[in-house]
Amino acid sequence: MNPYVVPTLVVVTLVTVGIGLYGLRFARTTSDFLVASRSVSPAWNAAAISGEYLSAASFLGVAGLVLKYGVDVLWYPVGFAAGYLALLLFVAAPLRRSGAFTLPDFCTVRLHSPGLRRLATVFVVCIGCLYLVPQLQGAGLTLATVTGSPYALGAVVVGVVVTANVALGGMRAITFVQAFQYWLKLTALAVPVVFLLMQWQADGRPAVTPPEPTFAVATTVVVENDATLTLPDGTTEEVRAGTVLTYEPGDPAPQVSGVDARHGLDWLLPGDPGAGDRGLFATYSLILATFLGTMGLPHVLVRFYTNPDGASARRTTLVVLALVGLFYLLPTLYGVLGRIYTPQLLMTGQTDAVVLLLPEAALGGGTTGRLLGALVAAGALAAFLSTSSGLLTSVAGVLFTDVLHGDTNGTARRGSVRDFRAATLLAASVPMALSLGVSGLDVSQVVGLAFAVAASSFCPLLVLGIWWRGLTDAGAAAGVLAGGGAAMLAVLMTVAGPPLSGWPAALLGQPAAWTVPLAFTVMVVGSLLTRARVPADVGATMLRLHAPEIALKKL
Amino acid sequence: MLAQAANREPPAEPAGGQTPVTAALVRGLVRAQLALALRMALVVVVGLGGLPLLFVVAPDVGQAKVVGVTLPWLLLGAAAFPFLVVVGLAYVRLAERNEQDFAAVVARERDR
Numbered sequence: 001m002n003p004y005v006v007p008t009l010v011v012v013t014l015v016t017v018g019i020g021l022y023g024l025r026f027a028r029t030t031s032d033f034l035v036a037s038r039s040v041s042p043a044w045n046a047a048a049i050s051g052e053y054l055s056a057a058s059f060l061g062v063a064g065l066v067l068k069y070g071v072d073v074l075w076y077p078v079g080f081a082a083g084y085l086a087l088l089l090f091v092a093a094p095l096r097r098s099g100a101f102t103l104p105d106f107c108t109v110r111l112h113s114p115g116l117r118r119l120a121t122v123f124v125v126c127i128g129c130l131y132l133v134p135q136l137q138g139a140g141l142t143l144a145t146v147t148g149s150p151y152a153l154g155a156v157v158v159g160v161v162v163t164a165n166v167a168l169g170g171m172r173a174i175t176f177v178q179a180f181q182y183w184l185k186l187t188a189l190a191v192p193v194v195f196l197l198m199q200w201q202a203d204g205r206p207a208v209t210p211p212e213p214t215f216a217v218a219t220t221v222v223v224e225n226d227a228t229l230t231l232p233d234g235t236t237e238e239v240r241a242g243t244v245l246t247y248e249p250g251d252p253a254p255q256v257s258g259v260d261a262r263h264g265l266d267w268l269l270p271g272d273p274g275a276g277d278r279g280l281f282a283t284y285s286l287i288l289a290t291f292l293g294t295m296g297l298p299h300v301l302v303r304f305y306t307n308p309d310g311a312s313a314r315r316t317t318l319v320v321l322a323l324v325g326l327f328y329l330l331p332t333l334y335g336v337l338g339r340i341y342t343p344q345l346l347m348t349g350q351t352d353a354v355v356l357l358l359p360e361a362a363l364g365g366g367t368t369g370r371l372l373g374a375l376v377a378a379g380a381l382a383a384f385l386s387t388s389s390g391l392l393t394s395v396a397g398v399l400f401t402d403v404l405h406g407d408t409n410g411t412a413r414r415g416s417v418r419d420f421r422a423a424t425l426l427a428a429s430v431p432m433a434l435s436l437g438v439s440g441l442d443v444s445q446v447v448g449l450a451f452a453v454a455a456s457s458f459c460p461l462l463v464l465g466i467w468w469r470g471l472t473d474a475g476a477a478a479g480v481l482a483g484g485g486a487a488m489l490a491v492l493m494t495v496a497g498p499p500l501s502g503w504p505a506a507l508l509g510q511p512a513a514w515t516v517p518l519a520f521t522v523m524v525v526g527s528l529l530t531r532a533r534v535p536a537d538v539g540a541t542m543l544r545l546h547a548p549e550i551a552l553k554k555l
Numbered sequence: 556m557l558a559q560a561a562n563r564e565p566p567a568e569p570a571g572g573q574t575p576v577t578a579a580l581v582r583g584l585v586r587a588q589l590a591l592a593l594r595m596a597l598v599v600v601v602g603l604g605g606l607p608l609l610f611v612v613a614p615d616v617g618q619a620k621v622v623g624v625t626l627p628w629l630l631l632g633a634a635a636f637p638f639l640v641v642v643g644l645a646y647v648r649l650a651e652r653n654e655q656d657f658a659a660v661v662a663r664e665r666d667r
Contacts, residue, residue: 074631078603085599085639089592089646270610270617270627283607311651318643325636332632467589543581546588551658 002360004374005146012184012378013385042312046319048175049303051182053080053320054327055131055387056138059185059380061444062328064352066335067345068260070267075283076444077328079290081321083451086459087295088317093310094466094545101305102394103298103458104402110465112535113473116480121402123457123484124298125427127450128395130491131297132431134446135388138352140435141443142380145353146373155435158384163428166392167421175306181386182323188379189330192359192372196337199362208268208339215247221344229254253343261346267339278506281513286448289512293451296458298398299390309549334358352443356380392427399423437495448510449491456515457484460523466545468527469538475527483519487511576664584657588650595646603635 058080065073100106103124107116140155147154200206223243230236231254239245247253255263271279294300307313338345338354341362345351355376363369400423457480464471464479490511493500500508507514527534535541543552610617610627619626 071625071627071631074628075607078631078635081636082599082603082639085643086596088643089595093650268625269614270607271614280607280611284604287604287607311654314647314650318640318647321643322640325640328636329633332628467585539578539581542585543577546585547581547661548654548658551654551661 002146002370002373002377004370005377008374008378009146009381012381015180042307042316042319044175044179045303045306045316046323047179047182048306049178049300049316049320050323050327051178051180051185051386052299052303052390053324053387054182054185054383055447056135056142056380056384057444057447058327058331059189059383060138060141060352060355061134061447062331063334063338063355064345065444066332067338067342067354068262068351070262071270072279072283073444074332075286076290076448077331079287079451080294081325081328082291083294084317084321084324086291087300088314088321090463091295091466092304092313092317095301095462096304096307096313097310097545097547097549098541099544100301102302102398103296103461104398106462106465107473107476110535110541111471111473111476113477116473116477118402119477119480120458120461121398123453123480124398125395126488127296127454127457128298128391128398128427129431129434130450130453131447132388132391132395132428133434134443134450135384135391136431136435137446138380138443139384139388141350141352142356142377142384145350145356146377152436156432159428159432159435162385162388162392163424166389166396166428167424178386178390181382182327184382185379186327186330188375188382189327189334189355192376193330193333195368195372196333196358196362200337200340206340208336215249215251215253215343218249219247219344221245221247221347223256223347227256229256247344253346256347256349260349261351278503282506282510285452285510285513288516289448289452289455289510291455292459292512292516293453293455295462296454297450298394299387302394302397311548331355337362392424395427396420396424399427434495446495449494452510452512452515453484453487453491455512456487456519459516460519464520464523464527468524469542470527470531470534471523472527472530472533472535474530474533475523475525478526479519479521479523482522483515486518487515490515577661580657580660580664584653587653591646591649591653595642598642599639602638606630 058077062073062077062080065076095106098106098109100109104117104120107113107120136155136159139158140151140153143149143154143158144151149157221244223239223241223245226239226241228236228238231252237254255261261267304313304316307316334355338351338358342354342357345354345357356373359372359376360369363372397420400420403423460479460483461476465476490508493508497508606627617625617627621629
């Protein structure tokens, strides 16, 4: 075991808490959203937004997917980044000008509807929980990989730590902390990748594919389930669960039955020859979900309030786009190099661990490899801490305001600290339970499902609310229920339903391509049918959303 | 309907309320900003969204190699991100110009 890992993880936690305490001296209330809003520059703010956004799914999951499936899953990082462009084009400045702090707030500001506000609250909680699941999954995986503990123990322990932290106010949504987390995550991937690429050069630039992956170093693999091994020459071998296989450098890595992965040209080239049209459908569905889902994530919107005005909200979003784009250049390299240095992950299916294992696998067990291994573990912890704390704070805040206090105006934020703690516990328990049941799914795929629900519910609500005067509360509620509800059902079927294949699996596994158009259509038709319910003040609202602040003063 | 509207919280009105002229100006601004956003979105839809279809229709493109790297890897793994930033940058500039035009017209109206 790597002796540097545990001290590094402790240091990251302490530094996170330390910077939080330091930042607290400047922020007198429980969050700096209100206090620091006029003093945070777009660069700091953007780093903070990126720090909160780049989750375990980005840090671990993307590289794992690339290792397993190849070029087709590059749409995940592209979509995660492009989501901010959609946010910039359609939402950023008007949302900041609306003064809305959360999505339920936006419903109140734009449509004055308590019913719609409650519905939005339900969806914020659902999306938040769905997004927390893969974070806990990533945490369980990280601890299991670096310390050897069972997966469930890791997920529960880290879940409890974050819950306690948020409930006791240990990690507040301080801009400094989140900005620090961004730079830590970037460094934790960027520094090792330089060493990895140098090692790859020194090894004579081994080809990624084809031929089949071979072991670069002597490796031991423990088979978890009974399986059939297929070697590149076509010979097969039956192995029982618990069999220990040892490989010498240069041995080809066999394909293991039951582990879903692509090989050879299927991995290298776009398109899935086995799936045909379904593959193309899944790709476009994923593009739609990630491009349009970002704007509906609860912890993303809340940060826009820290911009002083609409124009700076736009600039901040642009910097975020650049920062996350810079980050997403890196996980792909880990996935590709993992093909060379950690082919055993393709046999066990634990591809999400590639980022954690690659430095030691490629550079050997020397000091350099171990230090870099500790660095990526620190980055993974940062990814997990920042996103799950931000999410939990947002979800608990909405639960606290709208459910425990039944406050449908969103104006008063009263209530005791004890109620906020109860809300935090409530918001954390469901995802913790779910995270134990989904260990078979890839981290990034679960995140993709959360994006699909957000894209099918809040994206139409925000886009139509901001740009179309004709939107009514009844139409909006119908659209959110139809699109978001359908996407939620599809997610539940995928996670908990019977195994499907063919078109039903494609339609439910990547639902956005039909649920997003459904939501938009229902919302528009519903609004046209209830035209009498268009708010009387829609003209004034539109002026507030779109007119630059400087012109408003002159009016 | 009127009673309902009366019960609602009054929105934050800008100083001076809205004249028919400013209402028309706001409509124009919203339309201009939406058209700009849609144009930019179209650039991305064609530039990025067209790729999966392109790789299916013309498999040779998907297999082409540029400096030793297969083209789809280069496009999706690296080039897509600066492309998105450039589109975003262009949008921010043009959207701010729309707003400056609006502010200038508003100032002229007020001085009249």
